[in-house]
Amino acid sequence: MTTVPARLPLVRRSDRFIAGVCSGLAAHLGVPVVHVRVAMVLASLAGGAGVVFYAWLWIMVPTADESARRQARRPSSPIAPAVSRDTVPAAVPWAAAPAGGGIAAPSMPDGGLRTDTASPRGLGYPALGDAAASVSEPVRPPWFRFREMRYSKEILLGAGLLLVAGILIAQLLGVDVPLGTLIPAAAVLGGASIAWMQLDETRRAGLVDKTKADQAGGWARLAAGLALVVAGVLVMVSGSGSWEQTWLALLASVAVLGGVVLVLLPWALKFWRDLEAERAGRIRETERAEIAAHLHDSVLQTLALIQRRAASEHDVVRLARAQERELRGWLFADPGKDAGQLSDRIKAVAAEVEDLLGNAVEVVCVGDTAVTEGHEALIQASREAMLNASRHGGGTVSVYLEASGGRAEVFIKDRGPGFDLQHVPEDRLGVRESIIGRMNRHGGTAAITSSSEGTEVRLGFPAAPQDSTEGKP
């Protein structure tokens, strides 16, 4: 472990012909690449020793970026690097999930056939990592890399290589082909287990943000990979043996495959359920945090203010009303509804008047419509009417908006002492100009009825086509 610093670690490099073994070896030994390659070819001619050596290194030596990733401090969760590098925000909380690590990591002790980053040491895996090193950027999330590199092809390659080696050995030992029934079975078993382990490890992170459709795609690819392995084995066996043996091999393969599925299916299901549970827990946690933050920002602040202003009833009522309004908006707001409709504007104006003068303004809306340019006049006139009602009525103001088919009517009612429009001095512009004049100019109507029991302002605005009369004298 305390090697000479000058000597580079033995990793498979990205400049390569097959798997980067030779170039990695060359860098490690400090020898030109060509020499190593020639030596390897020569060794291969010597009874296939070079091929076996190459295959062994391919399997055992990690690729450069896998090695680098392993050097880096790994968070407790094996999914964390995968997810935190992902750009999908929903996946980010996983990075902090200690449970995420708790599921996968402890079950796979270090060394042996570890299936996280160390897994490239396993059968068939090296090809995957190596392909990735050349195909994708290091910043690519690992699971994504896994998706991109056509792993079925690579597994087939690895398994085929092993088979060739096995057959070579068998022939060297003079054993007859009956081994051919065992080798494909072993290869299929190996391929299947690798595929499943990959699924558990790499899919987990992917599952977080992939839709069900992508899941289906993943399953399809897995099935295709397995089919390829089986097909490859069959081709190999049928080339070297009789059809009877092929048939036997097929039977054995199917039996082994079935067994593997039976053994690994519960695991996969358990992982899936754990994942679902964790995700649900995460969502709940996020929601709770959001609610807590909101309550802190709004309700707690208001309660503090109310305690400080307890002496002033007016202020307390006003604060409570404002807080109630805010909380209602937060609790009952319909996210599917378009914002900025006429009812929203009228409610906003009512809230403003309520805050300004302290008297409650109750708004009831029936129907709704999009705000056109002409409606601005209606909104402003409504605001003026609400201000008057709150100021002179001195109690709760009732506002009723009815909008249908573009036509909008607003009624503003108070229970004040009332006034006589005829006796309002000429220089008082509030009612005459801001309400009646404004509505008339924009093609709307305004009527005021007032008695000793209260005042009601009725504003009407016709449907959209007449909007163009804006500015008409």
Place this chain on the structure above:
Amino acid sequence: MNTTQGPGSDPAARSARVVIVDDHAIFRSGLKADLDPSIHVVGEAATVEQAIAVIAQQRPDVVLLDVHLPGGLGGGGREVIAGSAALLHATKFLALSVSDAAEDVVAVIRAGARGYVTKTISGAEITDAVYRVAGGDAVFSPRLAGFVLDAFGTAPADIADDELDRLSARELEVMRLIARGYSYKEVAKELFISIKTVETHVSAVLRKLQLSSRHELTKWAAERRLL
């Protein structure tokens, strides 16, 4: 039913026995203090089970019922009314809520409540509402009237396929005025009809709201779950 001489018709001699159902003790005591002295609070309950038991035992004239209550099967006020169905001829339910959600309001009305008011209304208003409900009439707040107009549509029924599915032109007028903040008396004055006639119209609307099988109403309430 709506033209009977209820306790509300004679202001001098009126009195009513009331049960308050609300899970907040502070609100119950505050409401008790706010109510007119002529109203006797004969029982209180905080959960669905307690409420059903107290109502069965006391047989009050009016139950002031919170829409959201713990206990039972989670149905809240609706469940209390369903559990007291046998007493509905004598005991009237007035729903009280802080909720603005149309689904809550319509659900409790359809279960059998005679009216719906928000918890912020004054003691005098709630006293008035109690007597009105005790007298067999319906109590519509502006907001409830707005919900009704939204649910049934604001176009008057020219050719009603089912009498229950549409509001008549007169009922629409009454609902609109209530939504605009008019009291029953003001509605009567505005439309040149008697208060009794206004009450008749409101009760008819309440009946339609309770009995209409109009699919739009259900759909509308479902859509407004998050109003």
